[in-house]
């Protein structure tokens with residue numbers, strides 16, 4: 001939990017409680033339904049929660065936007081982001097229904113009312129549109145782009161920075177990926193915005209990990 005406070009200082013008491021509750025909830029539920037490797041569960045806050053929040057450190061989602069998390073598994077990055085952005089709606093989708101049970105239990109336990117879940121393959125979701133898609137460790141970028149395209153409405157929003165400059169964020173796919181991505185990205189013919197997580201977080205584990213924003 002300390003590692004979150006090292007990088008984020010503005011949590012409300014409610015957010016602090018919600019983040020703190022994740023450790024016991026995930027440890028208990030992971031023993032019943034394995035969603036996090038045994039090796040990684042002790043680094044929940046670094047490898048799962050902070051990793052998910054790298055998206056929050058990069059894209060300040062405005063209130064009211066809707067986000068789909070493709071292949072959310074036990075709720076990453078969707079659950080930490082939903083705690084971070086209480087006024088943003090998150091729809092967490094996975095093709096394996098039992099994994100979503102953990103999310104429903106976490107949601108109930110910490111009162112995460114901006115989260116919905118759906119048991120479906122991403123490419124089979126019909127009649128829903130979102131402002132952004134997020135995803136971690138699910139599929140090659142080409143597949144994620146294909147699956148997310150029909151789910152995304154077109155749009156953009158502008159954030160005024162402290163120094164008066166403005167940054168425009170276009171609706172799109174934001175995914176967490178690692179390793180050598182050149183071939184995977186070239187195959188899509190896109191030129192994503194790449195954010196190196198080692199520029200955000202000093203821990204060794206974040207080396208060679210990126211946010212890919214298309």
Ligand SMILES: C[S@@+](CC[C@H](N)C(=O)[O-])C[C@H]1O[C@@H](n2cnc3c(N)ncnc32)[C@H](O)[C@@H]1O
Nearest residue numbers: 071072073076094095096120121122136137138
């Ligand atoms: C390696 S896990 C990652 C889970 C989570 N995003 C995380 O980082 O902890 C990949 C997940 O993607 C899901 N998945 C794979 N293909 C999918 C698809 N086409 N639609 C929805 N979920 C999918 C799998 O069921 C699995 O839960």
